[in-house]
Amino acid sequence: MGKVEERTLPILDRWDPPLRPARLIRRYKRFLADVEMDGQADPVTVHCPNPGAMTGCAEPGMRVLLAPVANPKAKLPWRWVLSETVEGVMIGIDTTRANRIAAALLARRAIPELAEWPEWRAEVVYDDGNSRVDFLLTDPRTRCPPLYLEVKSVTLRRDDRLQFPDAPTRRGTRHLRALARIAAGGEARAAVLYLAQRDDGACFSLARDIDPAYALAHEEAARAGVMTLARQLRLTQTAVHDAGPLPLEEA
Structure with a gap:
C-alpha cells in the first residue's frame, strides 16, 4: 500500500507523544527487551507488551519504535509498540x-x-x-x-x-x-x-x-x-x- 493510499485511509488512533526509533538487541523473559537508542551509550531495557512468540517481529537488529510511559512510577520509561520489517512494513506488537x-x-x-x-x-x-x-x-x-x-x-x-x-x-x-x-x-x-x-x-x-x-x-x-x-x-x-x-x- 503506497503513501497516496495511506493518506486516504481513516485514522483510528494517533501516537501521542511521538514515537522514538531504536534498534532491537534482544527480547527476553517475554516482557522485556534491550534496545539501542540514539544518544544512549548503554543498551536500554524497555517493556514488551506482548506475551506471544512474536515470530518475525522480534529479530535482533530490527528497527523498532518506542512510546514513552506516562506513569512516573513505572520501572521502565519506554514501551515497545512497533516493529519494522526489512520491507518497511510496520507491525503493531502491543x-x-x-x-x-x-x-x-x-x-x-x-x-x-x-x-x-x-x-x-x-x-x-x-x-x-x-x-x-x-x-x-x-x-x-x-x-x-x-x-x-x-x-x-x-x-x-x-x-x-x-x-x-x-x-x-x-x-x-x-x-x-x-x-x-x-x-x-x-x-x-x-x-x-x-x-x-x-x-x-x-x-x-x-x-x-x-x-x-x-x-x-x-x-x-x-x-x-x-x-x-x-x-x-x-x-x-x-x-x-x-x-x-x-x-x-x-x-
Whole structure:
C-alpha cells in the first residue's frame, strides 16, 4: 500500500507523544527487551507488551519504535509498540492496544457485520463469572439480541497469510468455547474479530499447526453460530489507519 493510499485511509488512533526509533538487541523473559537508542551509550531495557512468540517481529537488529510511559512510577520509561520489517512494513506488537483500536472501529461503525449495534461496554463479566468478554454490543431501541465480541491481535505472517495464534493459547481456547455456549443458547449472538496489526497479507487463516486445540475450538464455535471477522491495519510512525476487511482463507 503506497503513501497516496495511506493518506486516504481513516485514522483510528494517533501516537501521542511521538514515537522514538531504536534498534532491537534482544527480547527476553517475554516482557522485556534491550534496545539501542540514539544518544544512549548503554543498551536500554524497555517493556514488551506482548506475551506471544512474536515470530518475525522480534529479530535482533530490527528497527523498532518506542512510546514513552506516562506513569512516573513505572520501572521502565519506554514501551515497545512497533516493529519494522526489512520491507518497511510496520507491525503493531502491543496486544493491549487492540481493544482500543477495536473501540474506534465500533465508534465509526466501520465493520458492517457489527454496525447494527450502536452501543457497547468493555470488559463485561459473563459465562457465570468465569470470563470477561472484550465488548458486549447492544441496541436498547430494538429487540436485537446482544452480541458478545472477542478481539484477537494478529501479528504472525507466513507465506501471504496473516495467522493466529503465534503460540499455544489456552486462554484463547477458553474464550472461544465460552462464545460457542453463548451462540448456542440462542438468546445472544457472538463474534471473534481478528485484528491484524499489519497490512501485508492476502488473507487471514488459523495457525492450526501451532495450536490444534485452538483451531478445533474455533471450528466448533463457528458451527455453534459464532461469526468470524478479520480486519487489517496500516501502521505508521504517526498513526494507526483502518486498512479494511481482511479476507478469510477458504477452507
